[in-house]
Amino acid sequence: MIVRWGLGELRAVLAELGIERPLLVASDRWEPQELPIEAAARWREVPSDRVADAAARAGDGVVPLGGGSAIDLGKAISAEKGVPVVSIPTTYAGAEWTPYFGIRDSDRRMRGGGAGAQLAGVVYEPELTLSLPRAETVGTAMNALA
Numbered sequence: 544m545i546v547r548w549g550l551g552e553l554r555a556v557l558a559e560l561g562i563e564r565p566l567l568v569a570s571d572r573w574e575p576q577e578l579p580i581e582a583a584a585r586w587r588e589v590p591s592d593r594v595a596d597a598a599a600r601a602g603d604g605v606v607p608l609g610g611g612s613a614i615d616l617g618k619a620i621s622a623e624k625g626v627p628v629v630s631i632p633t634t635y636a637g638a639e640w641t642p643y644f645g646i647r648d649s650d651r652r653m654r655g656g657g658a659g660a661q662l663a664g665v666v667y668e669p670e671l672t673l674s675l676p677r678a679e680t681v682g683t684a685m686n687a688l689a
Contacts (some may be wrong), residue, residue, distance in 0.1 A: 545629075545664040550671075556629055556664045557604065564602030565629070568617045569609055594646060598623035604663075610634035610679075618644040618660035627663035633671040634679060640665075 545556050557565060598620045605624075607617025608631040615638060621628045622644070630639035638644075645656035 544662055547664070547666050548668075550631070550666060550668045553606070553629070553631070553666050556666055557606075560604065560627055560629065560663050562602075562604035562627060562629070565604040565606045566597065566601040566620065568597065568605060568607040568613050568620070572609075594619045594623055601626050604629060606631065608633065611636040611638040614638040615644040615646070615656075618642065618662075619646055619657070621661050622657055622659035625661065627661045629664035629666065630662075631666050631668065631671070634675060635672070 545559060547556055601620050601624045604626050605617040605620045605628050607613045610633055614630050614632060617628050617630060632639045642658045642660040642662055644660060
């Protein structure tokens with residue numbers, strides 16, 4: 544897996560992996576102009592009825608930007624379509640390091656999940672974590688340690 548520091552490295556990581564048309568999956572708080580790629584979709588969590596729809600638009604890779612929910616959606620898309628994932632985590636949950644993901648139904652209950660994501664890269668940008676609320680910082684850090 545390729546690991547780089549700084550959003551300026553994202554294009555180089557994508558090029559190294561041969562990804563030319565990635566799908567960006569981002570939490571609502573991130574604006575598309577913050578990345579050197581165009582956002583094609585945005586979801587807060589992994590709704591089970593949207594994975595196949597998102598996978599149909601995934602191009603040749605997936606770039607999830609956000610916490611565990613955005614990264615889980617990226618991994619679900621990867622498993623569905625068989626394309627690589629380059630994660631940009633904004634929390635400390637550690638979701639970028641495991642191929643497993645969880646999905647929810649519209650009633651916000653866990654519906655299932657799986658494995659099979661093709662983890663290919665991680666781009667860490669520490670500045671993206673600075674605006675994280677204290678409770679989320681502590682909670683995701685504890686999750687990563689578990």
